[in-house]
Amino acid sequence: MLAQIIEDPEAAALKRAEAGCFVLISNRPLDGNWNLMQRTMRIHLERTGNMLDGWDGKATDRPTSFMMTTKFIGIMVVAVGPVRALKPPLTAVQLAYLKALDVSENVFVRPRSPT
DSSP: OOOOOOOOHHHHHHHHHHHHHHHHHHOOOTTOSOOHHHHHHHHHHHHHOOOEEOGGGOEESSOOHHHHHHTTTTOEEEEETTEEEEESOOOHHHHHHHHHTTOOGGGTTSOOOOO
16 A cells, blocks of 8 residues: 655644644753743742642642643634634633633634744
8 A cells, every 4th residue: 555645834834833832831851840831830820829720629839731731631622614612611720720821712712823
């Protein structure tokens, strides 16, 4: 069996940009002390005195990147033509994590095209 893969340059560029963003915000330095998502959330909580929903619904001021990702399981982006929506809508816990990351909820429904 032979297959020929034809790459769509625009779609490939978008996927590369998305992958690069995830790597940037989730990678750790070699010493393993922090990553950008975790550091951003913890600095926000330190400055505001707020807490986030942690494991088993307990409040925490030491969220981890993995903890944050578990809060977004099951979120889908539904696209109908040019309109995008989240199903189900974001919960208060998810919105709090996005606020701690200084990320708008619109990031899911109004993504920027790669430059």
